[in-house]
Amino acid sequence: MEAMKAYLKTLAVKITSLKATRKQCRNGFVPDLSTAQSEFRHKHIALCLAWGKTYSEIENTTVRLGNEPSLSKVGHIYKELTGTMHPNFICDCEACM
Numbered sequence: 001m002e003a004m005k006a007y008l009k010t011l012a013v014k015i016t017s018l019k020a021t022r023k024q025c026r027n028g029f030v031p032d033l034s035t036a037q038s039e040f041r042h043k044h045i046a047l048c049l050a051w052g053k054t055y056s057e058i059e060n061t062t063v064r065l066g067n068e069p070s071l072s073k074v075g076h077i078y079k080e081l082t083g084t085m086h087p088n089f090i091c092d093c094e095a096c097m
Contacts, residue, residue, distance in 0.1 A: 001081055004047050011040050043068055047078035049086055 018033040048058045059069070075089030 001047065001050060008040060008043060008047065011036060011043075015040060025060060035044060042073045043077055045069055046074045046081060049074070049078055050081045055088070 015033065015036050018030050018036065022033075023031055026048045045055070045058050049055070071089050075085055078086045078089065
């Protein structure tokens with residue numbers, strides 16, 4: 001889990017540097033920024049769950065409609081970290097069966 005924490009720190013630095021280039025890009029669109037943000041969010045949620053926090057402690061309860069995290073992704077990352085599926089995540093993919 002320490003390796004994941006270190007990876008999240010480097011990813012956060014990358015996101016910060018990508019955000020700084022927004023004004024230089026056409027229409028403020030920075031390639032790879034949304035991908036990095038999404039990856040950070042899912043891995044952060046999984047890591048916090050592995051540390052024993054509840055989902056409501058991690059995410060704001062008023063998540064915009066359509067901006068919910070992929071619970072399947074979070075579940076897979078959680079499984080990579082701990083070796084077991086989280087009881088709140090149900091995945092029907094073949095790898096989890």
